[in-house]
Amino acid sequence: MPLPVQMTAVEISEPGGPGVLRAVERAVPLPSQGEVLIRVAYAGVNRPDALQRAGSYRAPLGASDLPGLECSGWIAAIGPGVSGWMVGDPVCALLPGGGYAEFATCPAAHLIKVPKWLPLKDAACLPETCFTVWSNVVMRGGLRAGERFLVHGGSSGIGTTAIQIARGLGARVFATAGSAEKCAACAELGATAINYREADFVEVLKAAGGADLILDMVGGSYIGRDLRALADDGRLVFIAFLEGPKADINFAQVMMRRLTVTGSTLRPQSDAAKAAIAREIRAHVWPMLQAGRLRVIHDSEFALTEAAAAHARMESSAHIGKIVLRVG
Numbered sequence: 001m002p003l004p005v006q007m008t009a010v011e012i013s014e015p016g017g018p019g020v021l022r023a024v025e026r027a028v029p030l031p032s033q034g035e036v037l038i039r040v041a042y043a044g045v046n047r048p049d050a051l052q053r054a055g056s057y058r059a060p061l062g063a064s065d066l067p068g069l070e071c072s073g074w075i076a077a078i079g080p081g082v083s084g085w086m087v088g089d090p091v092c093a094l095l096p097g098g099g100y101a102e103f104a105t106c107p108a109a110h111l112i113k114v115p116k117w118l119p120l121k122d123a124a125c126l127p128e129t130c131f132t133v134w135s136n137v138v139m140r141g142g143l144r145a146g147e148r149f150l151v152h153g154g155s156s157g158i159g160t161t162a163i164q165i166a167r168g169l170g171a172r173v174f175a176t177a178g179s180a181e182k183c184a185a186c187a188e189l190g191a192t193a194i195n196y197r198e199a200d201f202v203e204v205l206k207a208a209g210g211a212d213l214i215l216d217m218v219g220g221s222y223i224g225r226d227l228r229a230l231a232d233d234g235r236l237v238f239i240a241f242l243e244g245p246k247a248d249i250n251f252a253q254v255m256m257r258r259l260t261v262t263g264s265t266l267r268p269q270s271d272a273a274k275a276a277i278a279r280e281i282r283a284h285v286w287p288m289l290q291a292g293r294l295r296v297i298h299d300s301e302f303a304l305t306e307a308a309a310a311h312a313r314m315e316s317s318a319h320i321g322k323i324v325l326r327v328g
């Protein structure tokens with residue numbers, strides 16, 4: 001099938017609220033060296049998309065200005081220097097941007113083949129969360145079987161993935177969330193759920209012996225409390241600062257209790273670093289999916305042209321799990 005010249009995409013017309021997302025016609029992008037062109041079936045919606053739209057998270061140099069960090073679909077064209085893929089292959093991909101569109105380009109090394117047993121809607125929701133969770137919880141945080149793991153925002157896209165992957169690795173999992181319904185969702189996935197409006201996660205974790213690893217997306221007032229909730233030799237990994245990046249902390253405990261504080265963001269990392277994470281996902285996370293130990297928790301589905309409503313849903317924080325855009 002010949003490629004169209006034009007496609008529908010959703011762009012950020014100016015920094016602002018969900019209403020600044022606008023459906024437009026754009027030229028279909030061409031794959032460069034080492035890239036493929038994907039005909040997008042579904043695009044996952046992530047909190048960083050909302051931050052980009054609001055003007056507080058810039059696309060890295062060279063990335064599409066369109067939002068969208070993950071998608072599923074079919075390979076529509078193959079760029080120079082790419083081998084091992086064929087037009088029509090079903091894939092999902094971590095994107096540097098550009099997923100809110102009918103076509104998106106992506107380095108071939110960041111593709112993951114979608115097996116027959118995995119619906120494309122599920123596949124679109126996996127790359128951003130799986131790459132983030134695996135690289136921060138396992139590769140950076142070093143989570144091992146038998147350890148106590150705490151994730152904040154347990155009902156989020158990241159949180160629901162982190163709970164299941166940590167359980168799959170044999171960890172004992174704790175998760176914070178802000179309502180009884182969200183706590184029930186975390187508990188159903190195997191976490192000890194802590195409603196942070198009713199209980200102090202520091203006390204819960206201390207009573208259990210302390211957290212060996214914490215994955216935090218909140219920051220702010222949680223920073224000092226995270227350190228207190230850690231067991232000796234514990235590790236704290238930051239992936240976002242929804243409540244702010246600053247805190248007045250006594251760092252003596254980091255030294256006295258041999259704590260490690262680290263963190264990372266996925267998007268600005270090199271293509272080679274993302275390719276290394278992709279290899280680990282294929283080897284370790286895809287088998288968990290196939291075995292049914294990891295599943296996508298779907299919150300809601302919107303058409304591509306309803307991206308503003310999808311962002312409003314995300315920013316309401318009423319959602320549990322993933323929000324997805326239906327594209328093709």
Ligand SMILES: NC(=O)c1ccc[n+]([C@@H]2O[C@H](COP(=O)([O-])OP(=O)(O)OC[C@H]3O[C@@H](n4cnc5c(N)ncnc54)[C@H](OP(=O)(O)O)[C@@H]3O)[C@@H](O)[C@H]2O)c1
Nearest residue numbers: 046047132153156157158177178217239240242264265266
């Ligand atoms: N570092 C990276 O590479 C990377 C990659 C992807 C995502 N992230 C970050 O990871 C976080 C989760 O992403 P996601 O796509 O899974 O988003 P999401 O589904 O919207 O999750 C955000 C969750 O954080 C909780 N939360 C706690 N304090 C909050 C506050 N002050 N403001 C807003 N929410 C708060 C909310 O649950 P409650 O109602 O229970 O509070 C909500 O479920 C985001 O902050 C995102 O920017 C980082």
